[in-house]
Amino acid sequence: QxxxxxxxxxxxxxxxxxxxxxxxxxxxxxxxxxxxxxxxxxxxxxxxxxxxxxxxxxxxxxxxxxxxxxxxxxxxxxxxxxxxxxxxxxxxxxxxxxxxxxxxxxxxxxxxxxxxxxxxxxxxxxxxxxxxxxxxxxxxxxxxxxxxxxxxxxxxxxxxxxxxxxxxxxxxxxxxxxxxxxxxxxxxxxxxxxxxxxxxxxxxxxxxxxxxxxxxxxxxxxxxxxxxMFVESRGAVVLRHGDGNIIERNIFMGKGKEHSGGVRVINRNQIVRNNYMEGLNGTGFAGALTVMNGVPNSPVNRYVQVDNALIENNSIVDSARVTLAAGSDAERSAVPVNSKMQRNIIIFGETAKPIVVEDDIAGISLSDNIIFTPKPVSKFPHAMQKSILMERAANGLLYPTDPALANMGAPRDLRMMPMDEVGAKWYAKPKQGDIFGTGKNIEVADGGAALIAALDQAEEGDRLILQGANYSLDRTILIDKSLSFVGMGSGAAKPKITFNRPNLFELGEGGNLRLKDIEISGEDAPDVVGNAMIRTSATPLLANFILDIENVKVSNLIVNKAFDVIALGKGSMADKLNIKGSIFENISGKVVAADSETDDYGRYNAEYLTISNSQFNNVSGNIVALYRGGTDESTFGPHFVFEKNIINNSGHKPISGEAASIILHGVQDALVEKNKIDNSGPLKVVHTTGTPSTMILDNVFTSTPCPILVEEKAEVPPRVMMTGNIFDGKAQ
Amino acid sequence: QxxxxxxxxxxxxxxxxxxxxxxxxxxxxxxxxxxxxxxxxxxxxxxxxxxxxxxxxxxxxxxxxxxxxxxxxxxxxxxxxxxxxxxxxxxxxxxxxxxxxxxxxxxxxxxxxxxxxxxxxxxxxxxxxxxxxxxxxxxxxxxxxxxxxxxxxxxxxxxxxxxxxxxxxxxxxxxxxxxxxxxxxxxxxxxxxxxxxxxxxxxxxxxxxxxxxxxxxxxxxxxxxxxxMFVESRGAVVLRHGDGNIIERNIFMGKGKEHSGGVRVINRNQIVRNNYMEGLNGTGFAGALTVMNGVPNSPVNRYVQVDNALIENNSIVDSARVTLAAGSDAERSAVPVNSKMQRNIIIFGETAKPIVVEDDIAGISLSDNIIFTPKPVSKFPHAMQKSILMERAANGLLYPTDPALANMGAPRDLRMMPMDEVGAKWYAKPKQGDIFGTGKNIEVADGGAALIAALDQAEEGDRLILQGANYSLDRTILIDKSLSFVGMGSGAAKPKITFNRPNLFELGEGGNLRLKDIEISGEDAPDVVGNAMIRTSATPLLANFILDIENVKVSNLIVNKAFDVIALGKGSMADKLNIKGSIFENISGKVVAADSETDDYGRYNAEYLTISNSQFNNVSGNIVALYRGGTDESTFGPHFVFEKNIINNSGHKPISGEAASIILHGVQDALVEKNKIDNSGPLKVVHTTGTPSTMILDNVFTSTPCPILVEEKAEVPPRVMMTGNIFDGKAQ
Ligand SMILES: [Ca+2]
Ligand SMILES: [Ca+2]
CATH class of the missing domain: 2.160.20.10 (Single-stranded right-handed beta-helix, Pectin lyase-like)
Structure with a gap:
């Protein structure tokens, strides 16, 4: 019926x-x-x-x-x-x-x-x-x-x-x-x-x-x-627990995306064969191929030793990393045994560390592979510096031109899954684009009332072009779509925004914000605890957001003792937070407060935080406080880049938190390069979980304490690369 | 027109x-x-x-x-x-x-x-x-x-x-x-x-x-x-800054409400006269009358010395406290000068410390007052132990019966403002009542489906009477009204609720929750970080709420390492959180996590937290974590009472925070009395701001460290009253 x-x-x-x-x-x-x-x-x-x-x-x-x-x-x-x-x-x-x-x-x-x-x-x-x-x-x-x-x-x-x-x-x-x-x-x-x-x-x-x-x-x-088919996807297929799984005939197209990975092998009797991997930019545990070390007599929730793995006829092309005996440490000491890698083609371009061998790999028998690296790899004599010719076939994948190599690498009959053969065919698949470029320009005359009127009509992706000199706002602007506030160009005088509420911008669900060529002053803000020029909604935000600040001057956030520039609240996550060519002057709080996920559940507020060519003068709090607690290893971020900036007289006396110019806690990936830091609080880096990479390069410190480096969990010396820095005129 | x-x-x-x-x-x-x-x-x-x-x-x-x-x-x-x-x-x-x-x-x-x-x-x-x-x-x-x-x-x-x-x-x-x-x-x-x-x-x-x-x-x-007219209002009229103000002919009717106060005097040339105060239960800075010490050469935002205050013809009846030279400390050392108190009637009933004199009050000339206290007050010879007869007059206020005292105290012609003479007369004024008693009883048959169906029809103030034995729930129950979940009485077998979501109850806007005569087990809950039997919404809650737990057994919250019973989130505030006659067993997290306002803005999660006659066995986290940071003195709470409870083997190893059975930070008012605490983490009390009162009385500690008492701000010995406690069989 x-x-x-x-x-x-x-x-x-x-x-x-x-x-x-x-x-x-x-x-x-x-x-x-x-x-x-x-x-x-x-x-x-x-x-x-x-x-x-x-x-x-x-x-x-x-x-x-x-x-x-x-x-x-x-x-x-x-x-x-x-x-x-x-x-x-x-x-x-x-x-x-x-x-x-x-x-x-x-x-x-x-x-x-x-x-x-x-x-x-x-x-x-x-x-x-x-x-x-x-x-x-x-x-x-x-x-x-x-x-x-x-x-x-x-x-x-x-x-x-x-x-x-x-x-x-x-x-x-x-x-x-x-x-x-x-x-x-x-x-x-x-x-x-x-x-x-x-x-x-x-x-x-x-x-x-x-x-x-x-x-x-x-x-x-x-x-x-x-x-x-895996397209531009961060992460890897992970044989995390359980034995005897088969990963075969998959195609991974990373297209150079950061953290795009392939397959990670743990446990017994795993088979990884006939896969094709190209453009995978992941390293660490998200390399194209990762074979891990295990924990002797591992409990079920840790790492069982790799035993009898068969890895054959895979092609790994133009990718960033293969790691063997990965994660070797005091606990993970059981090296792979009884395993084979054969007839694989692994070809690297110019890559710093294409193959990493972290422990004894005698238990992996390597035979009949073509493994090319531009330079020799220590502990890995199998890598040759003589490459082979590859050609793209009709199926879109690369294969050796030499017919003698026909049984090497991934099979010829692989097929990229066409998009129209997957999913509900009557339902459109999502696209990508520049979120700030999609809308129209709205010209805004002088004055706060004009700006508020313009905001009323602004739609997704619009750019508000501030043509006036002064914008005095009596309310917080809720950003619940992608909006840009821009001045008349980098050469022109900057329009100035003032506000008499505790916050100028509030990022709500679906909001993305771009500020360019403008000036913002906190001179009219009221004396209220929790002041911040930009904050996220108190309600958690589902969507990640982008915050982009370029050639902006921010000053006079001093009406009380903790007036932040950007405060990211609990349950909010910036995909990207970029600050470029901007000036921050006389700030009583923090410039970027990305430290609200204090529950130590492994959560954090910003995936990529990048600050460059900017100046910070008289900032009482931290220039950046970036916090990622917890002990799991499930995230790639946070990532932090801080380069070519100037810090003066900052980070001395935050009302909350530690006296530091920059404080990074549990950040997975940090680069602090070519900055000038004078008379300021120290840079503090706390490593917690995972395999963090921290580089502090070519900075000039004057009248500023040396960086403080802490390893909280691992019993190792600080894993920080510090070179080229000058302290009070003396090379490090 | x-x-x-x-x-x-x-x-x-x-x-x-x-x-x-x-x-x-x-x-x-x-x-x-x-x-x-x-x-x-x-x-x-x-x-x-x-x-x-x-x-x-x-x-x-x-x-x-x-x-x-x-x-x-x-x-x-x-x-x-x-x-x-x-x-x-x-x-x-x-x-x-x-x-x-x-x-x-x-x-x-x-x-x-x-x-x-x-x-x-x-x-x-x-x-x-x-x-x-x-x-x-x-x-x-x-x-x-x-x-x-x-x-x-x-x-x-x-x-x-x-x-x-x-x-x-x-x-x-x-x-x-x-x-x-x-x-x-x-x-x-x-x-x-x-x-x-x-x-x-x-x-x-x-x-x-x-x-x-x-x-x-x-x-x-x-x-x-x-x-x-001030009716049942917490707090006081405070002459915080500025000179030459007049507070006169006001009527304060505290009706015994906690923290109801009168007038606090600071600064120069203030006049407080002809006021009537009755039933004001406030103490500290919220007494019926408080005359403060100042800071020498005070900055504008601190305390200017009291100079030339005139306090006359006030009646203070049946109230809890008058404080002179209040707040005297190293900073506030400037005593009141050139001031007068005359023709006031101040009559106390049985009150522990009716009048407190914190410093030299020679600068307040006291003449012609009638001040009665049941017992003599040290440093205050003006208090007599011979009272006068008072009678309620037609205006509802008390006056001396003796005609010779006609010019003493508040004037006869005061008038209580009738409610219909204030406000918009066409708009009804709000009433008060027992929020859990207003609705109907809904009888709920056995099983989770029946409970969910009953919840669909439940309205404000309803009581769900669980008549079945087992209620297995596949969802979190959103509490956005006042609801009670009750069993068949304290003698009957308790109906048992289990749940397969990270939370059983979520308190939303307008929610109040009462649990009585039931059992709740976390045995079916999934292994998810942030598990809690009761949590508040991630969205901030405007309305304060009441949470009432009586004769409830809670057990098996152990599926992961931090499974709390009650977790109060940022931006949420319990007016009252009461736990009475209940049992908590095998909990991996905290029983009451009221410690999410970590910004040190002076905010906190619970005004009155009271736990009595309850048992706690094998709780890994804290029984209570109650946090109030910040340095301002603008709140009366949090208040904490913990009495006649039994704690066994608890507070040893919280996954986050400190190993302690109870941790109180910045709590203004705490009483820990007549508990038995065995083989557990210590009680920890951190005093920060204000004039905290902490009493630890008549407890029996075995195999448990001594309480840890910390004064964070004031340079004084721990201000804790500890008497009658027994440690491993020895009196303190
Ligand atoms: Ca995972
Ligand atoms: Ca206040």
Whole structure:
């Protein structure tokens, strides 16, 4: 029977008495706050079907989700958008613990930005339980809150050795989460890693899935990941726990994106073969290929020694890093054993450290590989400095021109997954662009009233061109779209903005802000605790934002003792925060306060923080306070660059925090280069977790204490590269 | 001319061409996002009027405000509700700095809960500028965000010696803010305290205006506060800065409410006379009468020495405290001089320390007073132990029966302001009640689905009676009203609630939660950072809430290393958090985490935290972490009571914070009495600002370190009363 249902009551009625072959058709339109329970006993020949009247025209919004129970159930054509799940999953292949889905399928369903309102409130978009279920041709786009996008669960015995198939899905952009929990796909957890999952993941596209260091996290045994395409995605496919998994015939196209990686091998009997990797710029644990050291007698949640790994016929081209015996330290001392690398082609261009060998690799037998590095690599005699000719084939991939090398590297019949073969074909896939360049110019005459009137009409991507001399504002400007405030050019006199509220700009959901060629003074601001020229909303922000400041003068933030320039609050995350060619003068607080995630959950406020060619005079607080606590190793950031700046008389006496010109806590990647720092608080760097890289190069310090370097966790000397610095006229 | 306007466009058009005698009538209905600018030049005989079609039927909502400029302008009949001001004021007597209001009036206007969405975003509801303006018969109710309710501003020269009159207003309940900035009325700031304001505040009622320690903060000279009525209001009228103010003929009825105070005197030439004070329970700086010590050559923002104060004919009856030379310390060493106290009647009942003299009071000449204390007061021979007979007169106040005492104490002709003579008479004034007792009982059958269905229909004040045995929940319950979850009585078996989300309850805006006679287990919760059985929303909460837990068993919060029972987030404030007769067992995090306001802005998470007759077994984190940073002295709380509890094997190893069973930082008032603490982390008390009272009495400690007592700011020995405690069998 076909039930055409127009509302929830009709649906619930129909759903109570389903028999094999029944079809429920949801009427086109919006279905709000709809918790769909879809369960029954279909048969292979006669499944029970839940379908939209028209694919893509049934929009599930509000607090909604889908629970599937029973067997031979099929769901298709739905779109989840403008809402979030009231439970822990948007789609669960489980009605109750006792009633899990079997032989069921979800196909051509879309989940688009269906995020919990708090970025650190966790959920799964899809949780697969039960046996022999298929999840195919779905589009999962824009998960911004904590939690795996698609999790295969093994917590119930009924979900193990499941034979699920996850295929032809479009895993669309997932922004950097800024903590653990941003995996796009995870199979199992450490608790169940001794069980086999027998899940197949094939023919999917992972497009800009940047959530965290693991794109796919395998935490169980006997899974196959094959024929997938990874495009511009940060992180790697990680064989984190569990044995006997196969990663084969995948194509990784990093396009030079930072932290784009390939495969990381841990545990026993793993096979990595016939993969193609190009332009992967990741290093550390996110290299093109990483074979890790283990922990002797490892507990399930640490690192099991690599044993009997087979790594063959992979091509790694134009990528940044291969690491063997990676992560070797006092705890991770068990080197890889009984393993083979053979018939791989690994060709590096000009790269500083193409291959890193961190411990004894006698347990990896290397034979019949072509490994080219421009210079010899110490501890790795297998690298040759004689390259081979490669040519791009019709499938878009590079292969050796020499026919004698036909059995080397990735196979000829690999195929890049076309975008129109993955995801719901009727649902558009997202594009990229310069967010500040998309709108129109709005010319703004002199005065605060004119600016407020202009803001009323401003739309996404617009640029407000301040043609007047003075803008006195009586309110905080809420930035909830991409907006630029610009003067008349770098040569012209800067229009001056003053404000009589505690904040000039507040970054809200969806906001991005660009300031250029203007002057801002805090002279009219009231004396209120928590003053800041730019702050984020007190409400957590789901979307990451961009803040861009160029040729801006900021002064007179002194009405009280802690007036910050930029204050990033809890639950907010800047993708990029850039300051260039600007001047900051007489500031009582911090210039960049990115230190609000003090819970030590591994969260932080800025992925890339870059400050260059700027001047800081009489800043009482820190120029930068950047904090990332916690001990997990799930994030690449924060990244920090501070170059060619001048600091005078700053960082001496913050009202809160430490006296320091710059304080970096748990920053993964920091470069402080070619700055002049006079009569200021010291630079302080605290290393906590991971493998931080800190370089302090060619700076001139006068009347300023030496940098303070602290290793909080690892019992090693400070891992900081310091060269070329001059202290009070003396070279270091 | 009369302009009857129906929308904003019509209003703006009419408002452009106003001449004396013009009237703009706003049509009844909702006016959303309406920024009213009302300016013109009326005359005394012909003012320009803005009026509602019907008083109380014009509701201004959304982002709205009112700016008044010009002269002889009158606004009346409006209600501001369901919204907030986009600028720093709801009503400003200032269109621009150049155009301030003169001879203008706002009368019978209501501002009701018109709060900024973030409790710590500051604004004024009313800012009075200019000259000779009147603000009368208005109702200001429920300001919950930071910032003075009504501020008289002296920042512009045009606002000094203003002759404003603030009269017949109803200042309705203002909840505890939990930081500085909760004043109901402020005149001037320290910066302008050398100027006279000449403002009259008379015939107003202050009803439960509990925002902070200052109900009225006088920060300028030559103001008169007279004939006002203060009812059940925490805090005092404080002559904070500025000279020559008169506080007279006011009636303070504390009704025994904690922290209800009278008048605090600082600075020169202040007159406090003919006031009546009864049932004022405040002590410290919020006593019925406080005369402070000053700072020699005080900067404007500290304490100017009391000189030439006249305190006469006041009656202080049945109150808790009078303090002279208050706040004496190394900095505040300048005792009062040239001052007089005469013809006052001060009669105490049984009170521990009725009169406190903190320094030399030779500079206060005491003559002809009747001061009765049950016992003699050291350093204060003026107190007699022979009382006089008092009788309640027709005006409701107490006077001596002896005709010979007719010229002593407050005058006979004082009058309690009737409620119907203040505020907008057409707008109802708020009442009080037991929030958990107002609704109906809803009987809930066994199972999570039944509970969720019941929650769907639950309304404000309802009680969910759990009649089943097990409730397994697949979602977090949002508490956005007052709800009780109760079992079948204290004798019956407890219904058990389990949950598979990181949180069982989330307290949202307007939520209050009571749990009674139930059991809650975390056994099904997922392993997620930031787990907590009860948490507050990530969005800041404007309204203070009540959390009440009685005869509840909580166990198995151990799935990860930091699973709290109650986690109060930034921007949330419990008015009361009570735990009684409950058991907490096997908890990996904290039981009460009230330590999220780490910015040291003087904010905190709980006003009254009371735990009694409860047991704590194997709690890894702190039983209580209560934090109040900052150095201002603007709050009475936090208050903490912990009595008759048993702690076993707890507080040893929190994943974050310090190893302690209880950690109190900046708590103003703490009592830890009659507990048994075995094999647990120490009690830690850090005193920061103010005059904290900490008592640790009659506890039994075994295998537990001694309490750690720290004075962070004051250079004094730990100000803690510790008596009757037993440590490992030995008396202290
Ligand atoms: Ca991870
Ligand atoms: Ca205050």
């Amino acid at each position: 076909v039930y055409f249902v127009r509302n929830q009551a009709e649906y619930y009625k129909a759903a109570q008495k389903l028999i094999p072959g029944d079809v429920i058709v949801l009427a086109n339109g919006e279905w709000r706050d709809f918790e769909i329970v879809f369960a029954g006993k279909g048969t292979k020949a006669k499944p029970i079907i839940l379908i939209s009247e028209t694919p893509g025209k049934v929009i599930i919004t509000g607090k909604s989700n889908l629970k599937i129970g029973g067997s031979h159930m099929l769901v298709t054509g739905l779109v989840f958008r403008n809402g979030y799940s009231p439970t822990g999953e948007v789609i669960a292949f489980r009605r109750t613990k006792e009633d899990v889905a079997i032989d069921s399928r979800v196909s051509e369903v879309v989940i688009d930005h269906f995020n919990q309102p708090d970025r650190y409130k966790t959920d799964y978009w899809v949780a697969m339980d039960g046996q022999r279920n298929r999840f195919d041709h779905n589009s999962l786009v824009g998960k911004s809150n904590d939690g795996v996008t698609l999790a295969v669960r093994l917590d119930l015995e009924s979900g193990r050795k499941n034979g699920h198939r996850i295929d032809h899905n479009y895993f669309g952009p997932r922004p950097v989460l800024g903590s653990n929990g941003g995996e796009t796909l995870r199979i199992g957890t450490s608790r169940e890693s001794m069980f086999n999952s027998n899940t197949i993941v094939e023919n999917n596209v992972f497009d800009r899935t940047d959530g965290e260091v693991e794109i796919i996290s395998i935490k169980s045994g006997a899974n196959i990941v094959r024929n997938n | 009369v302009y009857f306007v129906r929308n904003q466009a019509e209003y703006y058009k009419a408002a452009q061409k106003l001449i004396p005698g013009d009237v703009i009538v706003l049509a009844n209905g909702e006016w959303r996002d309406f920024e009213i600018v009302f300016a013109g030049k009326g005359t005394k005989a012909k003012p320009i009027i803005l009026i509602s079609e019907t008083p109380g039927k014009v509701i201004i909502t959304g982002k709205s405000n009112l700016k008044i400029g010009g002269s002889h302008m009158l606004v009346t009949g409006l209600v501001f509700r369901n919204g907030y001001s986009p600028t720093g004021e709801v009503i400003a007597f200032r269109r621009t700095k150049e155009d301030v209001a003169i001879d203008s009036r706002v009368s019978e206007v209501v501002i009701d809960h018109f709060n900024q969405p973030d409790r710590y975003k500051t604004d004024y509801w009313v800012a009075m500028d200019g000259q000779r303006n009147r603000f009368d018969h208005n109702s200001l109710v429920g300001k919950s965000n930071d910032g003075v309710t009504l501020a008289v501003r002296l920042d512009l020269e045009s606002g000094r010696k203003n002759g404003h009159r603030i009269d017949h207003n109803y200042f309705g309940p203002r909840p505890v803010l939990g930081s500085n900035g909760g004043e109901t009325l402020r005149i001037g700031t320290s910066r302008e305290s050398m100027f006279n304001s000449n403002t009259i505040v008379e015939n107003n009622v202050f009803d439960r205006t509990d925002g902070e320690v200052e109900i009225i903060s006088i920060k300028s000279g030559a103001n008169i506060v007279r004939n006002n």
